[in-house]
Amino acid sequence: MGSSAITAITIGLCLVLVAVYFASDSYRVMQNVIITTGLSENSYVKSALNFLKPDEKDQGSSVARDDLNKPKKSQQLLLSPEELKSYDGGPDSKGLYLAILGEIFDVEKGAQHYRPGGGYSFFVGRDAARAYITGDFSETGLIDDVSDLDSASLASLEDWLSFYKEEYKPVGKVVGKYYDFNGQPTELLLSIREKMNVGKGNKWAEDKNKEIFPPCNSEWSKERGSKVWCSKKSGGIDREWVGVPRELHIQGKDPRCVCVKNYGPPSTDPNSNQHNNNGDLDYPLLKEYPNCPPASESCTVSHP
Numbered sequence: 477m478g479s480s481a482i483t484a485i486t487i488g489l490c491l492v493l494v495a496v497y498f499a500s501d502s503y504r505v506m507q508n509v510i511i512t513t514g515l516s517e518n519s520y521v522k523s524a525l526n527f528l529k530p531d532e533k534d535q536g537s538s539v540a541r542d543d544l545n546k547p548k549k550s551q552q553l554l555l556s557p558e559e560l561k562s563y564d565g566g567p568d569s570k571g572l573y574l575a576i577l578g579e580i581f582d583v584e585k586g587a588q589h590y591r592p593g594g595g596y597s598f599f600v601g602r603d604a605a606r607a608y609i610t611g612d613f614s615e616t617g618l619i620d621d622v623s624d625l626d627s628a629s630l631a632s633l634e635d636w637l638s639f640y641k642e643e644y645k646p647v648g649k650v651v652g653k654y655y656d657f658n659g660q661p662t663e664l665l666l667s668i669r670e671k672m673n674v675g676k677g678n679k680w681a682e683d684k685n686k687e688i689f690p691p692c693n694s695e696w697s698k699e700r701g702s703k704v705w706c707s708k709k710s711g712g713i714d715r716e717w718v719g720v721p722r723e724l725h726i727q728g729k730d731p732r733c734v735c736v737k738n739y740g741p742p743s744t745d746p747n748s749n750q751h752n753n754n755g756d757l758d759y760p761l762l763k764e765y766p767n768c769p770p771a772s773e774s775c776t777v778s779h780p
């Protein structure tokens with residue numbers, strides 16, 4: 477390349493640099509810095525470049541220091557049980573937080589219940605999952621240990637968890653029993669969740685069972701003895717059919733009076749075209765009441 481070409485390129489580059497330099501606010505800022513710091517323009521540019529370059533040491537420390545307690549999309553708030561205590565709404569409190577099974581919720585919205593003096597203030601600043609089930613609001617009862625609760629109780633606890641998820645903002649996790657230092661569920665939490673699912677499944681089956689075989693109405697009097705009968709609402713189950721009383725015998729449970737749909741297809745196969753048009757009456761664990769006509773909606777089961 478000839479010397480005139482090199483000169484032309486150099487001049488061109490200089491012109492571009494000068495244009496950028498003067499066109500932006502950076503000129504004024506740079507002048508200011510040069511004046512106040514005494515840095516040469518060259519060292520200013522170097523410092524600016526250093527500033528823009530991600531510095532692992534600085535980045536790490538500033539994020540850790542400033543944002544440790546701020547929940548972020550990617551970085552959730554992780555508190556020890558001890559740290560959670562400082563979110564109890566007291567004089568130097570950092571907020572109004574409570575936890576269930578290690579999941580922290582901001583309950584500021586419900587401050588009327590949770591602030592000091594509120595009816596449920598004992599729930600904040602801690603994980604008192606157990607007390608949601610036992611109703612034991614003493615200091616010994618307000619604890620996070622639920623390992624000995626049965627699956628039905630754990631299913632109820634899940635209802636509380638769902639309530640908080642719906643009503644309040646989840647803000648993080650308590651590190652320890654239910655979440656590890658990375659905010660991941662512990663083995664204990666996973667096993668509790670499994671038990672919870674069993675409880676939910678059983679409850680679903682029970683509810684379903686109650687829908688198919690709702691309890692009978694019953695009454696007892698000295699004069700007439702005891703009577704069971706069916707209606708469109710018995711055992712708290714509203715339905716379109718009345719049914720007939722039968723005794724349901726489930727192994728391991730006391731026999732009980734249930735109302736059984738006595739027309740249409742069986743509930744286990746509601747779309748069937750081939751059925752006896754006697755509803756669920758063919759279910760094998762049902763027994764007729766003695767001396768009661770099979771189609772009667774009412775049976776006297778014991779005489780005075």
Ligand code: HEM
Pocket residue numbers: 586589596599607608609610611
């Ligand atoms: C295991 C027993 C119980 C537990 C764990 C419990 C728990 C709670 C909690 C956590 C709240 C606040 C809900 C929110 O954030 O909005 C609440 C509200 C309330 N509870 Fe209970 N409770 C229990 C039993 C009772 C009983 C037996 C009664 C009544 C005699 C009752 C009456 C109320 C009332 C009136 C409210 C306020 C509802 C509102 O203003 O929206 N609770 N309960």
